[in-house]
Amino acid sequence: MPLQNVYAKLLNAHQQREKQLAVLLDPDLARLSRLHRTVELAAELGVHYLLVGGSLVVNDRLDAVLSDIRQRCAAPIVLFPGNSFQLSYRADALLFLSLISGRNADLLIGQHVIAAPFLRRSPLEIIPTGYLLIDGGVVSSVQYMSNTLPIPANKPDIAACTAMAGEMLGLKTIYLDAGSGAHRPVPEEMIAAVRTAVEAPLWVGGGIRTPEQAAARWRAGADVVVVGTAAEQQPECLRELMAEAKNQ
Ligand code: 1GP
Secondary structure (H helix, E strand, O other): OOOOHHHHHHHHHHHOOEEEEEEEEOOOOOOOHHHHHHHHHHHOOOOOEEEOOOOOOOHHHHHHHHHHHHHOOOOOOOOOOOOOOOOOOOOOOOEEEOOOOOOOOOHHHHHHHHHHHHHHHOOEEEEEEEEEEEEOOOOOOHHHHHHHOOOOOOOOOHHHHHHOOOOOHHEEEEEEEEEOOOOOOOHHHHHHHHHHOOOOOOOEOOOOOOOHHHHHHHOOOHHHHHEEEHHHHHHHHHHHHHHHHOOO
């Protein structure tokens, strides 16, 4: 059984209008000492989720990093896999991502078929998630690796209809991502349009570095703001980000 019911926690926060912060850890990018500092600070501050994943993570390192994180932080560990090889029992949950902004069948359903028997036997909590890649002003790793076009940042209606279709197909959460290291985070207008279109809890990430940027996204309707690069480069930024989450 999963140690923590992540979807219930997400849904409860969404219903209570409580704003949450997730830190994305990329085991390939982070130096271990820096990763430790980020994880320990996340534990001290009560960061709501640790997402673990990336475009090129290799599995032996993934298992080791997950065990290491588990010892340092009680927050739910949620896999955010770039492909079907990034699976491990040493997490609490998995965002089972379908890249619904793209038209690459492999990332809509193909990888899922490969992963399904492993996941059926695993203790992981599976959270079906509609993943929308949004243009962040630079070609992202996800765009390159997935061979898909992101949704233009000035087309909130396309994002809203995509999220709506995903929810109607049964996806339980929606993730709007401008891609790691985006020059421009997902615009507030787009978040607001998606928020109006669906009931599902909403993750928003990519290029978010400051408390002001995070606050604007929470106000627009994000339930969870995800920070990766900023937390990796300057773990101390989590203090202000968590304080801002509590202000919402
Ligand atoms: C990417 O949303 C995440 O999937 C995090 O992006 O590294 O830019 O914070 P950053």
